[in-house]
Amino acid sequence: MKNNPFKPTDAVQNDWNLSSVVSALRHSRETAHNIRHKGRIRELPSREALAQILQGLLAVLFPTHLGRPDLNDESIDYFVGNTLNSTLAVLVEQVRRGLLFVTDADAENDATLTAKATEITREFAARLPEIRALLVSDLLAAFHGDPAASSPSEILLCYPGMTAIMYHRLAHALYELGSPVLARVISDIAHSSTGIDIHPGAKIGGSFFIDHGTGVVIGQTTIIGQGVRLYQAVTLGAKRFPADDNGVLIKGNARHPIVEDDVVIYAGATVLGRITIGKGSTIGGNVWLTQSVPPGSNVTQAQSQSQSK
Template identity: 65%
Template sequence: MNSRSNPAQRASLAHSHWGVENIVAALRESREVTHKIRYLGRVRELPSREAVQGIIKGLSAAMFPTHYGHADLTAETIDYYVGTTLSSTLAILVEQVRRALCFVPGRENCDDDSIEQEAIAITREFAAELPAVRALLVSDIRAAYQGDPAAGSTSEVLLCYPGVTAIIAHRIAHPLYKRGVPLLARLITEIAHSQTGIDIHPGAQIAESFFIDHGTGVVIGETAIIGRNVRLYQQVTLGAKRFPVSDDGSLVKGNPRHPIVEDDVVIYAGATILGRVTIGRGSVIGGNVWLTRDVPPESQVSQVQCAQV
C-alpha cells in the first residue's frame, strides 16, 4: 500500500523523519529544568485568551445590544437578550477571575475554596458596576461624535472607531484591575491593543468623555491619570521617563511614573509626554512635542517652544 494514501503510515513516517522523540525530550528538559519559568514553579490553569475574547464580546453586547449583539432586536426581545447574554458571559468571567487570582502574590494554593468564593464576589461586584461603566462609555461615544466632524452618527462611532473599541476594553478591564485581578485586566486590554494598535494599561485612571481620534500607536501607561473631556490623537505617548531600581537591581513596580492630564486637554499627533508631570487644565499640546516638564493650565505648547526651553 502506498504510504501517501495511509494517514497512519504518513504520521509514523513523519514522526521518525523529524526526530520528534528527541525534540520532545529536549523541550521537556528546557521546560522542566534548564529554562523553567513557571510562576512559583508550578503548573496552574491559565486564563484563556479565547474565553476572554468571548467575555469582551458578551459584555459589549449586553451594554450595546443592537450594535454589538443583534441588529434586529425589538422592544419585546431586547431585555431577554441582554439578560441571557449577561448571565452566560458572567458564568465564563467568574472562571477566568478564579484562574487569574492564582497569579496574585500570596495565592500559592489555587485549590483553596476561598479563591472560588472570592472570584464569585469579584464577579458580582463587577456586574453591579456595569450600568456605571456603560454611562462612562456613552460619554466617550458622545465625545467622539462631537469632537470629530467626520462622524456621521453615534452608531458610526460605535461600529467603526478603533478608539472606542480600545476604551470599551479599558472600561471593562479597569474595575477588574481595581479589584485585584491584574492579569485578567491586562489580557482584556492587550486583546484590544492587538486589534486597534492602541495600548492602554488597565491601571490608568480615565475620567468621562475621553476621545482617541484615529488612535494608532497611542500608549497610556499604568499610573497615568486623565481628566474629563480629554482628546488624544494618533501616536501620543503618556509614558514613564525612567524606571527606578531596588537594591537587588530589580525594577520598582507600582510607583507613580506616568503623566497627569487635567480636564479639557487636547494632545495632538505624535506628542510624547514622559514622567510624573502635570498637563494643566485646558492646555493644548502640539504635534510631535517631546515633553518632560509640567505645563500650567491654559497653555499652548508647540515644537518651537520646546526647542527654545
Template identity: 55%
Template structure:
C-alpha cells in the same frame, strides 16, 4: 502515515517545558488548567460588549422587544465564565502561598458580583466617550457610526472593562482584556490608567498610555501620542521598582495633537493645548499652548 517524525521534537519540547517550570518553581503535578485563557476571555469580552450595547454590538437579528431577555441571558453566561477565569487567576496568584479553595472561590464570586454591579456605570461612561467623539470629529455622521467604527471607542470599551477588573485585584484578566484591543486597534492603554469621562482618541494608531497615567474630563488626543515614563528607578540590587507613579497627569479639557510625547510624572494643566511632535518632560501651565516653535524659543520649566 505521517511524513513527519515528530516524536523527538515532542520529547525535546517536553524537556524545555520542564526546564522552564523548574526555573519558575512551578508544579509538575497533574491537574486542571493553571492560569486564565486568552481565548476564553476574548469570548467573555465580546459577550459583555453585546450586553452593554445590544442593538448595535449584539446579534444582527435582535429585536427591541427581546433586548432584556438577550442581555440577561448573555450576562449570566458571561459572568459565569468570568468567574471561572477569575478563580484561575486567584489560584495562580496564590500558588506560592496556598489558600483554601473555598476562600478563593468566595473571593472570585465577590469580585465578579462587584464587576457586574459596575456595568451600568461603565455603560454611561462609554456613552460619554461616544458623544465626545461625535462632537469632536467633524467627519462623524452619527453616534452609531462612532460606536461601530471608531478604533478609539473600541479601545475605550475594553479599557473601561479592564480598569474595573484591575481595581478588583485581577490584573492578568485586565491586561489580557486591554491587549485584545491593542492587537485590533494599535492603541495601547494599560488597565491601571485612570481615565475620566468624555475621553476621545481620534484615529488612535500608536497611542500609548501608561499604567499610572491620570486623565481628566473631556480630554482629546490624536494618533501616536505617548503618555509614558521618563525613567525607571531601581532598588539597590538593580531590580525595577514597580507600582510608583511615573506617568503624566492630564487635567480636564486638554488637547494633545499627533505624535506628542509626554514623559514622567508631569502635569498638563487644565485647558492646555499640546502641539504635534513635541517632547515634554516638564509641567505645562493651565491654558498654555505648546508647540515645537514655543519650546525652541522659551523652554518650559517645571512649576512648584
C-alpha cells in the same frame, strides 16, 4: 503529477529523533528553564474565552448595536439578561484563574478562590451601568469632537478609539477589583485589534476621545481628567525606571503623566514622567514634553525643543 510539498514523505518521517527532542524540551520546561508562575501554575486565563466574554459584555452594554439588531422593546431585556448570565458564568472561571497569580496560598487547592472569583464577578456586574454611562460620555465626546462623524452609531461600530476605550473601561474595573492579570490580557486583546495600548491601571475620566488612534500608548499610572482628546501616536509614558541597589526595577511608583480636564494632545506628541498638563492646555503635534505646564498652556514643537536645551 507533482508531489504535494506539504505532505511528509516516508523517507523523512523517522529522521526527527523526536524522543530525544521531546525529552530535552521536558527538561527545559520542567527543570532548567521553568517559567511557570511560582514554578507550578498551569491554569492560565484563556484569550479565546476572554474574547467571547468581551463580545458578550459589549452586547449587553449596547444590545442593538453590538448584540442583535432585531431586538425590540419586548425582547431586549430578555436578551440582555440571558447574555449577561451566560457571559458572567464564563467570566468567573477566568477570574479564578487570574487570581492564581495574586495569591500566596496553595492556589490550586484553595477552595476560597472560587468564592473570591464569584465575589469579584458579582461586583463587576454591578458596575456595568456606571461603565455604560462613562462609555456614552466617550461616545458623545467623539461625535461632537469629530466633524467627520455622521452619528454616534458610526463611532460605536467603526472607530478604533471607541473600541479601545470600551475594552479599557471593562479591564480597568477588573483591575480595580483585584484581577490585574485578567485585565492585562484584555488590554492586550484591545491593543491587537486597534493598535492602541492602554494599561488597565490607567485612570481615565469621562468624555474621553481618541481620534484615529493607531500608536497611542497610555502607561499604567497615567491619570486623565474629563473631556480629554488624544490623536494618533501620542505617548503618555515614563521618563525613567528607577532601580533598587541590586539593579532590579522598582515597580508600582507613579511615573506617568497627569493630564487635567479639557486637554488636547495632537498627533505624535510624547509626554513623559510624572508631570502635570494643566487644565485646558493644548500640546502640539510631535512635541517632546518632560516638564509640567500650567493650565491654559499652548505648547508647540519649537517651544518644547527650547525647554529641553
